[in-house]
Amino acid sequence: MKTILESIALTKIFKTGKIEVTAVRDVSLKVPEGEFIAIMGPSGCGKSTLLHLLGGLATPTSGRVLVDGEEISSGKDAVRTDIRRRKIGFVFQRFNLLPTLSAQGNLEIAQEIHRNGSRDRQHVDEILNLLGLEKKTHHKPSELSGGEQQRLAIARAVINRPAILLADEPTGNLDTRNSMVVLKMIQELNRALSQTILMITHNPEAAGIANRLIEMRDGRIVSQQQEGEWNAAEDRMSL
Amino acid sequence: MSSQLILSNVVSRPMRSLATALAVGVEVALILLLVGLSTGMIRENSKRMSGVGADIVLQPPNSSLVLAASTGAMSVKIADLVSGIEGVKAVAPVYLQLNTSGGLGLVWGIDQESFNGITQGFVYREGRGFQGPDDVIVDDIYADARELRLGEEITLMNRSFRIAGIVEHGKGSRLFIPLGTMQRLVGTPGQATMMMIKCHDKSDIPGVKAELEGRLKSYPIFDMSSFAAHLEEANRDFGPIKFFTRTVVFIATLIGFFIIFLSMYTAITERTHEIGILKSLGAPQGYISLLFLKEALVLGGLGFVLGLGLTFGGRFFFQLLMPTLQHQLPPEWLLYTGILALFSASLGALYPALRAARQDPIEALAYE
Ligand SMILES: Nc1ncnc2c1ncn2[C@@H]1O[C@H](COP(=O)(O)OP(=O)(O)O)[C@@H](O)[C@H]1O
Numbered sequence: 001m002k003t004i005l006e007s008i009a010l011t012k013i014f015k016t017g018k019i020e021v022t023a024v025r026d027v028s029l030k031v032p033e034g035e036f037i038a039i040m041g042p043s044g045c046g047k048s049t050l051l052h053l054l055g056g057l058a059t060p061t062s063g064r065v066l067v068d069g070e071e072i073s074s075g076k077d078a079v080r081t082d083i084r085r086r087k088i089g090f091v092f093q094r095f096n097l098l099p100t101l102s103a104q105g106n107l108e109i110a111q112e113i114h115r116n117g118s119r120d121r122q123h124v125d126e127i128l129n130l131l132g133l134e135k136k137t138h139h140k141p142s143e144l145s146g147g148e149q150q151r152l153a154i155a156r157a158v159i160n161r162p163a164i165l166l167a168d169e170p171t172g173n174l175d176t177r178n179s180m181v182v183l184k185m186i187q188e189l190n191r192a193l194s195q196t197i198l199m200i201t202h203n204p205e206a207a208g209i210a211n212r213l214i215e216m217r218d219g220r221i222v223s224q225q226q227e228g229e230w231n232a233a234e235d236r237m238s239l
Numbered sequence: 240m241s242s243q244l245i246l247s248n249v250v251s252r253p254m255r256s257l258a259t260a261l262a263v264g265v266e267v268a269l270i271l272l273l274v275g276l277s278t279g280m281i282r283e284n285s286k287r288m289s290g291v292g293a294d295i296v297l298q299p300p301n302s303s304l305v306l307a308a309s310t311g312a313m314s315v316k317i318a319d320l321v322s323g324i325e326g327v328k329a330v331a332p333v334y335l336q337l338n339t340s341g342g343l344g345l346v347w348g349i350d351q352e353s354f355n356g357i358t359q360g361f362v363y364r365e366g367r368g369f370q371g372p373d374d375v376i377v378d379d380i381y382a383d384a385r386e387l388r389l390g391e392e393i394t395l396m397n398r399s400f401r402i403a404g405i406v407e408h409g410k411g412s413r414l415f416i417p418l419g420t421m422q423r424l425v426g427t428p429g430q431a432t433m434m435m436i437k438c439h440d441k442s443d444i445p446g447v448k449a450e451l452e453g454r455l456k457s458y459p460i461f462d463m464s465s466f467a468a469h470l471e472e473a474n475r476d477f478g479p480i481k482f483f484t485r486t487v488v489f490i491a492t493l494i495g496f497f498i499i500f501l502s503m504y505t506a507i508t509e510r511t512h513e514i515g516i517l518k519s520l521g522a523p524q525g526y527i528s529l530l531f532l533k534e535a536l537v538l539g540g541l542g543f544v545l546g547l548g549l550t551f552g553g554r555f556f557f558q559l560l561m562p563t564l565q566h567q568l569p570p571e572w573l574l575y576t577g578i579l580a581l582f583s584a585s586l587g588a589l590y591p592a593l594r595a596a597r598q599d600p601i602e603a604l605a606y607e
């Protein structure tokens with residue numbers, strides 16, 4: 001299968017004054033199209049930093065990232081932004097919705113940015129239906145529940161059919177019930193639409209719905225397991 | 240959609256938006272009121288000049304079209320020379336002098352008989368012409384504005400005058416005193432600063448003008464319509480007025496610039512997180528800059544509309560307070576101030592907009 005995302009010897013070192021923190025150390029990773037990867041690891045082990053590097057929000061100290069064959073790890077902000085615009089959808093723990101726009105407005109602005117101005121109301125409606133938000137199109141984020149806000153954020157991330165969905169603890173701010181709903185939808189995106197997904201999570205149950213589980217420690221990938229290799233977790237998963 | 244984001248950002252902070260727009264509005268109103276007043280005054284002056292009824296105006300050599308600043312003078316005997324020319328019906332020597340006591344304005348020294356030959360006489364609302372050397376004729380606007388009555392004493396050029404007549408406005412000046420009195424006051428007996436000439440027929444004007452030009456070589460000679468137009472132009476280009484107008488336009492534009500700058504600078508700080516969101520969605524720097532520039536343009540445009548309101552309000556207020564002040568707005572200045580408002584808005588938003596676009600996405604997203 002085609003490799004949609006690849007990192008080669010990726011390293012990120014933060015320098016604050018005299019202190020150096022190596023957040024990501026020599027990470028090489030290949031993600032085939034359609035795969036759903038869960039990344040786990042203790043706080044501060046470099047998960048978010050890795051995701052930022054993969055999505056071109058930050059540049060690596062060394063190493064490369066290729067998104068669908070294009071190098072997103074180059075220094076130029078304009079190049080990274082352009083690839084991100086065309087190829088990547090982000091979901092964050094804080095939902096990161098634009099507070100002054102309605103649900104529909106939040107989706108439309110993502111479309112506008114993606115297509116340099118045009119928008120497609122029909123596609124917006126489809127996605128809103130899929131994520132169960134069809135009755136909330138005119139609500140502002142502050143008028144939505146946490147679960148609804150995160151579903152809206154997911155809708156926004158996939159509205160432009162990105163090559164890769166990068167999610168950083170998408171259920172981190174949600175209660176168990178809402179977490180379940182959101183995870184179910186992420187899973188649905190992967191199964192039904194073959195959406196390639198990389199998801200950071202603290203929740204072993206959430207990891208259970210992925211095809212591959214990557215464990216990080218201290219900036220490195222320490223283990224990788226394919227689907228079925230962590231039965232215990234999958235048994236507990238009842239989505 | 241970005242237009243919706245811009246509008247919702249404007250609306251979500253109504254006081255900030257209103258205050259910013261209002262400041263731009265003050266910028267616009269300041270300019271329009273000043274230009275309106277100076278234009279009104281200049282137009283009204285030249286209209287009053289045309290209202291005298293002369294066909295040709297003769298000025299002494301070295302005189303200026305800014306009449307208040309003109310120092311040239313000529314002998315009243317020139318009037319005899321002029322009246323001998325064929326086609327000339329009447330000639331009136333006039334002495335113009337700037338009066339600074341009790342308001343600024345030109346006082347005309349006239350010989351009533353010859354002046355009446357030009358104007359067909361004043362239309363008296365009250366009283367009649369000069370009875371003595373200390374008499375003054377005032378026009379109705381001047382009288383109404385100061386609530387003056389017939390027989391009342393007023394001070395002009397540091398001297399007391401008795402109001403002998405109140406006349407309808409529109410014939411040259413608002414204040415007339417006898418030519419002889421004026422000459423004595425200024426210390427220039429037998430002199431005049433201007434000759435008003437009336438012809439028997441309009442068709443005589445070119446011939447008379449040509450004849451005058453032949454005989455009085457260094458004397459500026461105008462037919463009335465071009466004289467009025469020249470007056471307007473000269474007053475507009477008069478150094479101090481021009482400088483003053485430019486200074487006010489500059490300062491007003493600067494105020495608009497700084498207000499928009501401050502407002503947008505605060506906005507980008509407040510919206511750091513939102514900028515991070517847009518960046519994570521892949522919005523290029525140009526898109527984010529434009530978002531803020533457009534918002535500033537909306538505020539500038541809103542300010543312009545508010546400014547028009549303030550201008551008309553201010554005009555109404557001025558007219559109540561000072562009825563003699565004429566206000567006339569040249570329409571092209573609406574365009575100029577509109578452009579200035581948008582110009583100062585975009586200039587003020589430029590740095591904040593560029594700064595917003597250059598934010599680091601991770602830092603912006605982490606911003607609380
Ligand atoms: N901007 C930064 N400046 C300095 N250190 C940072 C910065 N971002 C992250 N780090 C450090 O890098 C390490 C990895 O952080 P992070 O990727 O956020 O971990 P995780 O998401 O796994 O909790 C941590 O030690 C963190 O303190």
Ligand SMILES: [Mg+2]
Binds near residue numbers: 049
């Ligand atoms: Mg993290």
